[in-house]
Amino acid sequence: MKPGSTSAASFALLRRDLLLVWRRRGDALNPLLFAIIVVALFPFALGPEAAVLSRIAAGTIFVAVLLAMLLSLDALFRSDLEDGSLEQLVVSPHPLALLLGCKILVHWMTTALPLIVIAPLLAQLLQLPDKTLPVLLTALALATPLLSLIGAVCVALTVGMRRSGMLLTLLVLPLIVPALIFGAGACNAAQNGFAYSAPLLWLAAWLVLALILAPLAAAAALKISLT
């Protein structure tokens, strides 16, 4: 890899962001704790009957995972904005969409991937039937990158605002509703013995579309916010 090339810049950015997360790995555990706490609250509220819990398990886990990811989303560009490196990314000769794509990838790897890893634990807490678990994991694997991608566009629009938390939630949630409907819908269909491939394929199609368009949109939004 030639120093100064676009691929070298992307790898440097990936390495730096991953290193930053590793240095503050305690913070990276917050979304996991949040998801576990949210899921653990439901049996307290609804009572411990396995039949009730297993019926709502997939949807609850989906909502908990999406909320946990949302929690970490508004920090996506914050430290970069504070130390000025975000502006350096914007003025660098490399395509901004690609660099932002790297940052989104790091966000997904450090928040969504651990959440998917603990999803079987969450499923056990809520008595999700074993045959539904693979569908749940597949749906999460398709829906969480969507949230990272769409969320990054919204974060780029709100970057630089002091209290953006509530506003960010308002922007992201309507856009992420289809992913939730189809993701949780696939799990419910599988649990009831229906065909579940159609919603998963829809999710995959959206993911492909978002993979291409969202980094470009995030770059355009960031340029609007930083002018």
Add this chain to the structure above:
Amino acid sequence: MNPLVLWFHKLGSPPYFYRFAGKWLPWLYALALICGAVGLYGALFTAPADYQQGDSFRIMYVHVPCAWMGLFAYLFMAANGFVGLVWRIKLSETLAMASAPVGAAFTFITLVTGSLWGKPTWGTWWTWDARLTSELVLLFLYFGVIGLYHAIEDRRQAARAAAFLALIGIVNLPIVHYSVIWWNTLHQAQTVSLVGPSKITPSMLWPLLTLAFATHVYFFASVLARSRVALLELESGKDWVRALLPATETPHD
């Protein structure tokens, strides 16, 4: 230059637009009021009661035009936002942001009247039907655009960011429109269509179309009025505003 294109270019200038909108506003309001009154008279008195729903179907005359306007206002906002983002036309940004609260209000009225209509006919105030849900998402999108616009200090940057969000949210529009076809649940499919015959009798149809026309005219009047105020705020340091404001203030003294 073609006179129409010339007029269009002139309209992009805030002082020209301000005078133009001021001239049209009273006429638009009057037209909306008259059409609305005629349409409501037709809806409440001349249209026959539905054979199945009785008089409760008459809420359709508020519900359906408002639902159309909720979608139309979003389209108008997104189109203006697109023009504002691409060609950096200040007026388009202003128009886009002026239509957001009006569209949100229409969407809100749609949800409320739909809920009132749902109680006697469906037996429930609210159901998680696809059309209702996507309409609710539309309302949240409006709130997001309005919230983002008011959260950013610089007015023009705020308008650009909010317009960008409106463009992203446009993916919801086909979902709202086709939801009754894709998911065949409680909400009925459309009976009025632009192309081909409508599945509604003419005596029930004309008040609906009159009211739809009235809401469109009201929408434009409201957007023009809002844009006028927004332009005064945006351009408050400019000469034309200074020249204008003392003149409008003297009658009150």
